[in-house]
Amino acid sequence: xxxxxxxxxxxxxxxxxxxxxxxxxxxxxxxxxxxxxxxxxxxxxxxxxxxxxxxxxxxxxxxxxxxxxxxxxxxxxxxxxxxxxxxxxxxxxxxxxxxxxxxxxxxxxxxxxxxxxxxxxxxxxxxxxxxxx
Amino acid sequence: xxxxxxxxxxxxxxxxxxxxxxxxxxxxxxxxxxxxxxxxxxxxxxxxxxxxxxxxxxxxxxxxxxxxxxxxxxxxxxxxxxxxxxxxxxxxxxxxxxxxxxxxxxxxxxxxxxxxxxxxxxxxxxxxxxxxx
DNA sequence: TTGTGGAATGTTATATTATAACGTAAAGAG
DNA sequence: CTCTTTACGTTATAATATAACATTCCACAA
Ligand SMILES: [Zn+2]
Ligand SMILES: [Zn+2]
Ligand SMILES: [Zn+2]
Ligand SMILES: [Zn+2]
Numbered sequence: 001x002x003x004x005x006x007x008x009x010x011x012x013x014x015x016x017x018x019x020x021x022x023x024x025x026x027x028x029x030x031x032x033x034x035x036x037x038x039x040x041x042x043x044x045x046x047x048x049x050x051x052x053x054x055x056x057x058x059x060x061x062x063x064x065x066x067x068x069x070x071x072x073x074x075x076x077x078x079x080x081x082x083x084x085x086x087x088x089x090x091x092x093x094x095x096x097x098x099x100x101x102x103x104x105x106x107x108x109x110x111x112x113x114x115x116x117x118x119x120x121x122x123x124x125x126x127x128x129x130x131x132x133x
Numbered sequence: 134x135x136x137x138x139x140x141x142x143x144x145x146x147x148x149x150x151x152x153x154x155x156x157x158x159x160x161x162x163x164x165x166x167x168x169x170x171x172x173x174x175x176x177x178x179x180x181x182x183x184x185x186x187x188x189x190x191x192x193x194x195x196x197x198x199x200x201x202x203x204x205x206x207x208x209x210x211x212x213x214x215x216x217x218x219x220x221x222x223x224x225x226x227x228x229x230x231x232x233x234x235x236x237x238x239x240x241x242x243x244x245x246x247x248x249x250x251x252x253x254x255x256x257x258x259x260x261x262x263x264x265x266x
Numbered sequence: 267t268t269g270t271g272g273a274a275t276g277t278t279a280t281a282t283t284a285t286a287a288c289g290t291a292a293a294g295a296g
Numbered sequence: 297c298t299c300t301t302t303a304c305g306t307t308a309t310a311a312t313a314t315a316a317c318a319t320t321c322c323a324c325a326a
Binding site for chain 2: 079081083084094096097100101104105107108111116117118119120121122123124125127128
Binding site for chain 3: 297298299300301302303304305306307308309310311312313314315316317318319320321322323324325326
């Protein structure tokens with residue numbers, strides 16, 4: 001792996017870790033431009049693709065945004081729960097759910113390669129606050 | 134001039150039923166323009182939103198595309214399995230999976246409102262064909 | 267009948283997300 | 297030092313989606 005790639009990716013991870021929630025590719029680009037004014041979308045998307053392949057970040061398909069992995073980056077498909085109120089995301093690895101899912105889709109011979117499991121709703125904190133009102 | 138709500142939506146459903154797989158909003162727009170050359174993206178997106186709210190179609194978040202519902206349109210969140218080879222989509226309703234999912238995300242008090250469950254892979258047919266080669 | 271309010275649509279413009287195509291530069295191997 | 301590979305730069309454009317406001321249609325009531 002080239003040193004150049006890792007440096008950009010590390011900076012992107014830092015930004016994403018410091019960000020309170022999911023970040024879009026273009027918001028990330030804007031932040032990156034403070035250290036490199038000429039950064040282009042292409043570069044960001046390439047690095048995002050690499051980080052995603054490595055499992056270091058996950059793409060939220062239902063939001064066109066990205067979050068850092070919250071677990072060991074070699075885990076299987078995870079469940080991402082997204083609070084629509086505060087924007088927080090929690091990642092859960094649950095082999096049981098995956099197994100059941102594969103059973104269901106496998107009934108007609110479907111062979112699963114990639115799972116997208118995203119749950120929208122309210123996190124514990126926001127849900128409690130709703131109840132008060 | 135324009136087709137009022139239900140008529141447009143019915144035409145969109147027909148197009149989607151005749152289409153072999155998921156269709157993008159703009160591909161749908163292009164087909165609609167054969168009967169109404171001035172149709173605009175806004176109109177299509179509005180009708181897609183309405184059909185989605187009614188449960189008559191589902192949006193594939195991981196593909197930016199839409200498919201007709203394959204079940205009674207009042208069912209709970211379903212599992213959409215997408216063949217990356219032939220583009221076919223199968224819809225499964227599986228309460229057990231949902232229950233398990235809610236249990237997992239509920240561990241920290243998360244309250245689920247909407248589930249996105251999309252599985253990419255190979256359908257039975259395409260998987261068999263792969264094996265032959 | 268005619269007016270009127272709300273929903274759907276038209277119209278125009280723009281925002282947001284993502285990739286294509288091709289050239290250049292950097293790092294590592296030998 | 298050359299070769300190769302990969303990352304990166306640059307420019308352009310494609311693809312997806314929404315904002316903002318005007319207009320039209322239609323149900324329904326005055
Ligand atoms: Zn992860
Ligand atoms: Zn929250
Ligand atoms: Zn359905
Ligand atoms: Zn297939």
